[in-house]
Structures are given as structure tokens and as C-alpha cells.
Amino acid sequence: MKKTLVILFVIIGFNAFSQTANQILLNTYNKFSKVKTFKNKVHVDFNIPSINIDTITGKSYYKAPLKFKFKFKGIAFLPKDNPFLIYNFIKDSTKYIAVLNGTEKVQKQNCIIINVIPKEEGDVMMAKFWINPNTNCPLKMQITSKSNGVILIENFYGKYANLCLPDKTIFTIDMKKFKVPKMVSADINSKSTKSKDSSTKTIGTIIFNFSNYIVNTVINDKIFTDK
Amino acid sequence: MWQLTKIELFKIFSKPRSYIGFSAVTAIAIVIQIALYADGKSYWDFLIQSLDESFQIENLTFNGNMVCFILLQALIVQMPLLVALVSGDAISGEAAAGTIRSLLTKPVSRSKILWAKLLANEIYTFLLVLWLGILAWVVSLAIFGSGDLVVLKSDSLTIIRGADSAWRFIAAFGIAFLSLSVVVTLALLLSVFSENSIAPIIITMSVIILFTIIGTFDLPVFNQLKPFLFTTHMIIWRNLFDNPLPTEQIFVSIGVLVLHIVLFLAITFYHFKRKDITQ
Numbered sequence: 001m002k003k004t005l006v007i008l009f010v011i012i013g014f015n016a017f018s019q020t021a022n023q024i025l026l027n028t029y030n031k032f033s034k035v036k037t038f039k040n041k042v043h044v045d046f047n048i049p050s051i052n053i054d055t056i057t058g059k060s061y062y063k064a065p066l067k068f069k070f071k072f073k074g075i076a077f078l079p080k081d082n083p084f085l086i087y088n089f090i091k092d093s094t095k096y097i098a099v100l101n102g103t104e105k106v107q108k109q110n111c112i113i114i115n116v117i118p119k120e121e122g123d124v125m126m127a128k129f130w131i132n133p134n135t136n137c138p139l140k141m142q143i144t145s146k147s148n149g150v151i152l153i154e155n156f157y158g159k160y161a162n163l164c165l166p167d168k169t170i171f172t173i174d175m176k177k178f179k180v181p182k183m184v185s186a187d188i189n190s191k192s193t194k195s196k197d198s199s200t201k202t203i204g205t206i207i208f209n210f211s212n213y214i215v216n217t218v219i220n221d222k223i224f225t226d227k
Numbered sequence: 228m229w230q231l232t233k234i235e236l237f238k239i240f241s242k243p244r245s246y247i248g249f250s251a252v253t254a255i256a257i258v259i260q261i262a263l264y265a266d267g268k269s270y271w272d273f274l275i276q277s278l279d280e281s282f283q284i285e286n287l288t289f290n291g292n293m294v295c296f297i298l299l300q301a302l303i304v305q306m307p308l309l310v311a312l313v314s315g316d317a318i319s320g321e322a323a324a325g326t327i328r329s330l331l332t333k334p335v336s337r338s339k340i341l342w343a344k345l346l347a348n349e350i351y352t353f354l355l356v357l358w359l360g361i362l363a364w365v366v367s368l369a370i371f372g373s374g375d376l377v378v379l380k381s382d383s384l385t386i387i388r389g390a391d392s393a394w395r396f397i398a399a400f401g402i403a404f405l406s407l408s409v410v411v412t413l414a415l416l417l418s419v420f421s422e423n424s425i426a427p428i429i430i431t432m433s434v435i436i437l438f439t440i441i442g443t444f445d446l447p448v449f450n451q452l453k454p455f456l457f458t459t460h461m462i463i464w465r466n467l468f469d470n471p472l473p474t475e476q477i478f479v480s481i482g483v484l485v486l487h488i489v490l491f492l493a494i495t496f497y498h499f500k501r502k503d504i505t506q
Contacts, residue, residue: 051278052385052470070285075375075386077282148281175281179382204281 021098048204050178149174235347248309256362290374291367298363314414315428323424399464406461412491
């Protein structure tokens with residue numbers, strides 16, 4: 001009898017815990033879902049090993065649920081996925097299992113850590129959220145996907161925190177070290193830099209500074225298909 | 228002086244070998260441009276495939292600035308040989324043909340004759356670099372369009388914004404001209420010491436090939452020698468496409484190249500003014 005009661009409490013406790021995690025994620029989604037469209041100015045800093053590239057300024061456009069586009073006049077290295085795609089992933093709580101995984105301070109704010117595992121096999125294998133329960137905005141997200149490996153996204157909020165629209169987002173991306181044969185690059189006279197680190201992987205960061213948001217304005221679909 | 232230079236220019240351009248340089252530059256540029264027009268994108272995709280796996284690379288189009296850079300890499304190494312073909316013949320060619328005596332009997336000082344020959348060879352070199360600039364840069368921009376320049380090294384990529392690349396190319400052509408001037412003065416120096424038309428050309432080419440090979444190998448003994456070889460400093464044009472610009476390194480190399488020119492000219496003038504003309 002005692003054993004049964006203990007098991008019952010564990011199951012009820014787990015469900016309650018799980019519902020809380022789901023609820024927090026849904027609150028986050030509901031807050032962001034008020035944003036149907038936005039456009040803004042974006043200033044991008046690149047900190048990618050072996051890539052020497054100046055900062056670039058452009059615009060970004062979003063249209064719910066999945067359309068997103070950066071527009072730059074020049075070469076830019078960007079994350080492969082739309083930074084707001086994850087909101088679409090968390091909107092349907094029947095498609096994933098969410099588990100509370102403790103708390104942690106991020107940007108001096110107490111955050112609840114939630115691990116999310118999709119029930120069905122897809123590109124996203126696992127996601128981890130650090131969400132401020134007071135604002136319901138994710139301050140940090142770690143997404144493990146088949147196509148892009150592990151991507152860490154850190155959001156800094158300001159004027160548009162009420163819509164979970166960040167002023168600054170830092171993408172940390174696992175990447176392969178850049179290397180091509182000297183003869184192929186016709187770089188036969190340069191000195192080779194001998195690195196002690198023999199691993200083929202390294203980490204790159206891309207910092208987006210967003211400003212001048214115009215939210216829920218009319219955005220032509222053509223913008224998302226233009227090259 | 229200008230009259231003498233014009234005569235020397237006439238001599239240069241009346242020799243068929245003087246057109247080898249222009250023909251070679253034209254042929255190489257056209258062949259590379261056709262090849263890159265046909266396969267440039269797939270070649271480029273192959274080079275950056277490791278980055279393409281991690282990032283979405285926006286606006287990376289194969290453009291005229293990138294083609295120009297590839298052409299410069301391919302051609303600037305070969306151009307000293309083309310210049311030596313003309314400059315190495317400047318004095319020794321006249322000695323071999325027996326015209327040096329009649330030239331020196333004119334009421335003009337030996338120094339003036341040598342200055343005229345130097346100036347004529349520098350004008351020839353300038354025209355060759357200008358031709359390279361027109362073919363490599365202007366024609367490439369016309370065919371492939373403009374855009375950001377991607378400088379590819381074996382372990383890094385530097386992206387120079389399109390608007391920031393024009394002055395770098397102009398400076399690169401300037402340094403290429405300075406580098407070729409070292410070759411002109413070296414060939415002229417060897418030409419003064421020789422009475423055979425071919426020897427100075429062959430020796431100049433051999434010196435450049437030897438120095439370039441030494442510069443290519445990453446061996447400790449060669450690394451000690453490299454700072455003293457002019458060929459090491461001739462490739463400094465590439466550093467103009469670094470970000471941030473290694474200004475000190477560029478000026479040191481320019482200084483070394485100028486010192487070589489001064490040294491070679493000093494020996495040339497010293498010897499030519501005292502040379503006993505026997506033929």
C-alpha cells in the first residue's frame with residue numbers, strides 16, 4: 001500500500017513538474033505570438049575563427065510563423081536557421097516532452113532551465129531553454145539538431161522585452177576549422193600557422209544587434225523570396 | 228634625355244620578344260577568365276564547403292574583384308620572367324650586336340645612356356603592369372560584375388568589402404611595378420657585365436626561380452635567408468588584402484625593394500662608366 005502511494009506521488013509530482021515546464025514554454029510562445037510581423041535594423045559582428053570579416057549593417061524581416069530574412073549589401077555569415085524558428089517548435093506541447101532541469105542565473109536574472117525532447121523524429125534532437133519566469137522570455141537556448149549540430153543562442157532584451165524581441169542575440173555555432181590545401185588556394189608563399197590544437201572543430205560567434213523595430217506592420221511576401 | 232629614351236623605347240618595341248610579355252599576360256588572363264566563367268562557382272563552392280556546412284553565407288557571388296585577385300596571384304609570379312626577357316638584353320644585346328661602340332661614340336655621357344635605357348625599360352614594365360591591370364581588373368569587373376572580395380588563404384578567409392577593394396588593387400599594382408623594377412635593375416646590372424645577349428636573361432630568371440623556391444620551402448635554414456631575398460618582399464602586395472593592414476611590414480618590404488633598386492643601379496652605373504668596350 002505504501003509502495004503504491006509512493007509511486008502515485010512520484011507520477012503525480014512528475015506530471016505537475018512537467019505541466020509547469022510545458023506551461024512556461026507556452027507562456028513564452030503566447031508572448032511572442034503577439035508578434036505577427038516585424039522589421040528592424042540589424043548590425044552584425046562576426047567572431048569566426050579563420051574568417052576575417054568586417055561588421056555589416058542591414059535589415060531583418062519576420063512574418064509569423066516561419067518566414068524570416070536578413071538583407072545585407074555584402075557578404076555575411078549567418079546561422080543556418082531562422083532565429084525565431086524555435087517558437088514554432090514549442091507552440092504545440094503534444095509534440096515534445098518538456099522537463100524542468102533546475103535553475104541558473106543568466107545575465108544576473110534567475111532562469112528556469114527546461115529541457116525539451118521532441119516525441120517524433122525530426123531535425124531538432126533536443127533543446128534547452130533558460131527562461132526568466134517573470135518575463136517569460138528565453139535568455140538562452142541551446143538547440144541540438146541533426147543538420148547544424150549544437151547552436152547556443154543568447155538573447156539580451158531591452159525596449160521590446162514585452163514581446164520577447166531581443167535587442168541583441170549572440171549565436172554560438174560549432175563549426176569545422178577552415179582549411180584548404182595551399183596549392184588549391186594558391187597560397188604557396190605564406191607562413192603556415194602551426195596550431196597545437198589538432199581538433200577539426202572550433203566555435204564561432206555571430207552577434208546581432210537589433211534596433212528600430214517596427215512590429216506588426218505589413219510586409220510583402222516577396223521580401224522573403226528575393227535573392 | 229627624353230629623345231634618348233624614345234630611341235630606347237623604339238629599340239624595345241621593334242624587337243618581337245618585347246611582345247611576348249603582353250601576349251603571355253593576355254593569353255593567361257583570357258584562359259583563366261574563361262575557365263572561371265565556366266567553372267568558377269563550382270571551384271569556389273568546393274573551397275568553402277567546410278564553411279557552408281556551418282553557416283548560411285549571404286551574397287557570396289563569384290565576382291570581378293575575386294577573379295582579379297586570382298589572376299594577380301597567378302601572373303605576378305610569372306611577370307618578372309617576362310620583364311627579364313627585355314631588360315636583360317638592354318646593354319648586352321647591343322654588345323652582342325656590336326652597336327654599343329657606335330652608341331657610346333655619340334656626344335652623350337654614359338650615365339645618360341644608362342638612364343635612358345633604365346627609363347625605357349621602366350616604361351615598358353609600367354605598360355605591362357597597366358595591361359595586366361586592364362585585363363585582370365577592368366575586364367574581369369565587366370564580365371563578372373562587382374562585389375566583395377574574398378581573399379583565400381590555406382587556413383583563413385579575409386573578406387574585403389567591394390568599396391574598400393579598389394584602392395587596394397591600385398596599391399597592389401603599384402607594388403607589383405616596384406617589384407618588377409627590382410628585376411629590371413637586376414637584369415640591367417647583369418646586362419652590363421655580359422657581352423652575351425642571352426646570359427643576363429637566363430641568370431636573372433634563374434635567380435628569381437631559385438629565390439622563389441627558397442621562399443616556398445618552410446625549412447629553418449631557408450627561413451634565415453628569406454628576409455634578405457628580394458623575392459620575399461615582391462609578394463608583399465598580398466598583404467594589402469589583409470585586414471587590419473600590416474602597414475609596418477608593407478613599408479619595410481617597400482624599403483627593402485627600393486634598397487635593392489638603389490644597390491643594383493649603383494653597381495650598374497659604377498661598372499658601366501668604367502667599362503672597357505672591346506666589341
